[in-house]
Amino acid sequence: MGVGEFLFLLTGLKWTLALSAIGFLCGSAGGLAIALMRTSGVRALERLTGGYIALFQGTPLLMQLFVVYYGLALGGLHLSAWVAVSIGFTLHASAYLGEIWRGSIEAVPRGQTEAASALNLGYAARMKDVVLPQAIRISLPATIGFLVQLIKGTSLASIVGFTELARAGNIVSNQIFQPLLVFGVVGILYFLMCWPLSLYGSHLERRFAVATR
Amino acid sequence: MTKHAVLAGAATTEPMIVMAAVEKWYGGFRALADINLTVRRGERIVLCGPSGSGKSTLIRCINHLEAYQKGEIRVGGTRLGDDGRSIEAVRREVGMVFQHFNLFPHMTVLENCMLAPMRALKLGRREAEATARGLLERVRILEQADKYPAQLSGGQQQRVAIARALCMRPSVMLFDEPTSALDPEMVKEVLDTMIALAGEGMTMICVTHEMGFARQVADRVIFMAEGSIVEEAPPDTFFTQPRHERTRKFLGEILRPH
Numbered sequence A: 001m002g003v004g005e006f007l008f009l010l011t012g013l014k015w016t017l018a019l020s021a022i023g024f025l026c027g028s029a030g031g032l033a034i035a036l037m038r039t040s041g042v043r044a045l046e047r048l049t050g051g052y053i054a055l056f057q058g059t060p061l062l063m064q065l066f067v068v069y070y071g072l073a074l075g076g077l078h079l080s081a082w083v084a085v086s087i088g089f090t091l092h093a094s095a096y097l098g099e100i101w102r103g104s105i106e107a108v109p110r111g112q113t114e115a116a117s118a119l120n121l122g123y124a125a126r127m128k129d130v131v132l133p134q135a136i137r138i139s140l141p142a143t144i145g146f147l148v149q150l151i152k153g154t155s156l157a158s159i160v161g162f163t164e165l166a167r168a169g170n171i172v173s174n175q176i177f178q179p180l181l182v183f184g185v186v187g188i189l190y191f192l193m194c195w196p197l198s199l200y201g202s203h204l205e206r207r208f209a210v211a212t213r
Numbered sequence B: 001m002t003k004h005a006v007l008a009g010a011a012t013t014e015p016m017i018v019m020a021a022v023e024k025w026y027g028g029f030r031a032l033a034d035i036n037l038t039v040r041r042g043e044r045i046v047l048c049g050p051s052g053s054g055k056s057t058l059i060r061c062i063n064h065l066e067a068y069q070k071g072e073i074r075v076g077g078t079r080l081g082d083d084g085r086s087i088e089a090v091r092r093e094v095g096m097v098f099q100h101f102n103l104f105p106h107m108t109v110l111e112n113c114m115l116a117p118m119r120a121l122k123l124g125r126r127e128a129e130a131t132a133r134g135l136l137e138r139v140r141i142l143e144q145a146d147k148y149p150a151q152l153s154g155g156q157q158q159r160v161a162i163a164r165a166l167c168m169r170p171s172v173m174l175f176d177e178p179t180s181a182l183d184p185e186m187v188k189e190v191l192d193t194m195i196a197l198a199g200e201g202m203t204m205i206c207v208t209h210e211m212g213f214a215r216q217v218a219d220r221v222i223f224m225a226e227g228s229i230v231e232e233a234p235p236d237t238f239f240t241q242p243r244h245e246r247t248r249k250f251l252g253e254i255l256r257p258h
């Protein structure tokens, strides 16, 4: 494998990172909205977001990407692969992060909300200043775990023709006929992205376990 | 124990809290039945009764941490309904201290005390900090202002919680068993803080089984059982001549040396 091929893999890596970042950032915004609606106490909102979460947790990511890509095209909306997978990953991450953060919001002791209410804080201040800072801390290990899944999951975007790291590996391997070497390198690149995150996640989890003992 | 001179007769005749025929239901369970209670400005009430008798429920209805279903609650002239406006108006008047302190663990002591004045009263940071420092000084814990709640003892945390509530300048303070989660050696520092507050004329409703405190500061002791007010009397009468059998039984249990 020459320098040119390796640089091509790095271009794929760049798109993998970009897609992960978009999915995670937009998914965080969506997930926050979903978590807040899911814990709002408003029946209709709770049902709606509950259904959304169930739908996206109950179907494979691959199928979700297909539906966004081909489904929207059938509906007359022709999106580039890049936009389509970004939307797909955002919807997917919104559901998972929404569910993780719902759990974390509910894990903040009730007394916290009650104290905030008794101090005459409104909903926005109660959430922003009291509940969410604690919920985010509680959710960090699970959130990081999901981010790792998301990074690895971006490899599915290759199916709809988006050239991220896995697809770049496929292309190079077809050119130089050294699949083991190429996918070995691709694997190492994934590992270098995911492993430090996993380590950080379990570090936080341990620290959290000690703090709440 | 001697009664402080400043504590005698501080109550006015102006009604601060009025509960009229209040009922509270949890599903099919009636937690409060026909509660009638008027608390005058400056009055100190001690509320006692067996576990599950509805003491917490009663005071939590006053600041709408729990909604009530029948009757009427008025606080300082505002009729408490289920609308945000009346709830907010009532909570402006009412501070609350909880059994488990409920300090915000991710904020320092000072930040705990500054948050609500800045958000709910829209005070500037400087003004909020000055208020907070003043009240932390009053509960004699100013030197801990920059620590986090977890770094303080239970007694210190509860005093911070009292200061935090006072930063909102309430006219009434509700206490829900403020000392029952504390180690015995820390009970006194919290009770002393409450006694000082009573001495300054604060209207207070205290759920507590500290009968020494009741004797010393209460204008009236109220005994509840099964969601109803069974008996109410000034502490002297309450402890020496309880009228109801249930009260006598309760006092017998609670005053028996452990």
Ligand SMILES: Nc1ncnc2c1ncn2[C@@H]1O[C@H](COP(=O)(O)OP(=O)(O)OP(=O)(O)O)[C@@H](O)[C@H]1O
Residues within 6 Å of the ligand: B026, B029, B031, B049, B050, B051, B052, B053, B054, B055, B056, B057, B058
């Ligand atoms: N959220 C709730 N849902 C259903 N029932 C409740 C709820 N909160 C309290 N109750 C019930 O209402 C009754 C009164 O409860 P409350 O907490 O007011 O009692 P309490 O006098 O404060 O008791 P304790 O001394 O144990 O604190 C109890 O029987 C309790 O089981």
Ligand SMILES: [Mg+2]
Residues within 6 Å of the ligand: B055, B056, B057, B176, B177
């Ligand atoms: Mg109680």
